[in-house]
Amino acid sequence: MKQENKINQWTKEASFVSQEDNLTYEIGQHLKELRKKSKLTQSNIGAQCNVTFQQVQKWEKGINRIFAVQLVHLCKENNWNINEFMALESSIEAHNS
Numbered sequence: 001m002k003q004e005n006k007i008n009q010w011t012k013e014a015s016f017v018s019q020e021d022n023l024t025y026e027i028g029q030h031l032k033e034l035r036k037k038s039k040l041t042q043s044n045i046g047a048q049c050n051v052t053f054q055q056v057q058k059w060e061k062g063i064n065r066i067f068a069v070q071l072v073h074l075c076k077e078n079n080w081n082i083n084e085f086m087a088l089e090s091s092i093e094a095h096n097s
Contacts, residue, residue, distance in 0.1 A: 026088045030085060048073065
């Protein structure tokens with residue numbers, strides 16, 4: 001019985017990680033979309049956040065997570081709507097339901 005509880009707990013944890021990974025990926029994809037619409041390069045975005053273009057690549061691919069403060073800064077600098085990023089979590093939750 002205890003083994004079954006452990007398996008259920010691991011399943012719940014894996015599900016949570018999966019949702020986090022999906023959100024990280026979706027944020028990165030949205031960042032890429034906005035960057036391209038704004039005709040900015042990864043180097044431009046990197047300079048605005050004081051990171052390398054390689055770091056921006058990792059954000060866009062969902063490999064690394066962008067810090068909230070960096071995302072807010074980019075939205076202010078480029079006149080992007082931060083609420084678009086916040087809505088991504090709701091759309092992922094709805095998709096997974």
